[in-house]
Amino acid sequence: MQDWYQLARGKTDHILEAIKEQPFITELMNGTLPSDVFQFYINQDAMYLAEYKKVLATVGVKCEHVDDTQFFLDSATGIINVENALHQIFLKDNQLAHEPSPTCELYTSYLSRIVTNHSLEEALAVVLPCFTIYKEIGDYIQANQTNKDDNTYQSWIDTYGGEAFAASVSQAIAITNTYAANASVDVLQKMEVAFVKASKLEWMFWDSAYNKEAWKI
């Protein structure tokens, strides 16, 4: 029998395929992504992660089992520290923006709303695509690129395609599956909605970076 993650992941096949085809991802893989686009992305991502860190800590506090709490608190500090270090490599101080794009604002606000006002199960489901999609895309790029020795963005690619990230992704999936195993049909339905919506927001985040999305007014 399929576990919750396998079922939810199945509902997002089209989103994963669409992400792989995004110009942001194909150009990142080829090493041809314009540096101003990557700068825009990394800058927005730094603002995203500052909020995501708080969201993960909140999920950790809500967990019933101490090991799960520990995992999310460790993730809030450990993973994010790795990503912040990565940002230091790429982020140019003189090109910093301080206003989140509409999509960055939408994604972080959505995460925060679900984690604060909804069930623990939905909170687990909504934070999961941030782990699983980056893992899948990191693996996908590593498996398909032909320029590992000559890609400006290799350290970014290797962060998400690497073993350390894989271990935390597996743990996040396992914890979510455990809580889903005891959830009602109604809660399972809501978990799926949250997982699919956050997956769409991952697609939108790369799309908004590629187009250097601005506020319309």
Ligand SMILES: Cc1ncc(CN)c(N)n1
């Ligand atoms: C928007 C976004 N989503 C996910 C990740 C991977 N933690 C990230 N750095 N940025």
